[in-house]
Amino acid sequence: MNRKEIEEQIIQNYRQEEQMMILVFAQWCINNDLDPAAIYLRAHPDQAENPALQQAIELTVSKDEAGEIADEMILNVLSLFGNEDLAFVVTEEIAKRKATERKS
Template identity: 55%
Template sequence: MEFKNISEQIIQKYREDETLMIRLFVQWCTNHDLDPQALYKKAYPYQLENEALKKVIENDDGFDEFHIDNETMLDVLQLFGNEDLAFVVSEEIQQLSKLQQD
């Protein structure tokens, strides 16, 4: 019984952390006027709509003033194994840098 409870706690903690990662991604996109669903689709073109992403966007309680720097965003995505999304975000960072230089 105790093992099952620990397993459930670990699963719950992972889901909470995953939701936080998604919220950070959505906020990073908001900070840069990017569409999080479009970027996600670009990273994972063959996946169906990501329900967790959709839910975070719909329930956005807006911490709009919270700025996530580029390096942190990439680190968080890689920490969760979202290498493809980290690659797409990296490409967007390069494009944003070019626009700021012009």
């Protein structure tokens, strides 16, 4: 492989991993009865139309079919990709859920 091919392979790998991060985020939202598009829009108001998110949402399954995605895991995945804005909004949603659980 020449240098250009290696760079293209690295970019392709990153895109695939980024798509997996978006899918994990979308499934976490579904598992927690949240709208992935609405949560994403709060973090990134300038990205109302996000094809990668739409594709990920189409790939999600019902929360009954999905495995659990721990809050810590989604926050770690978002941080790994430098998506701090989305991690902040997710943290807000986790706090809301935990406050509601304490009241119950």
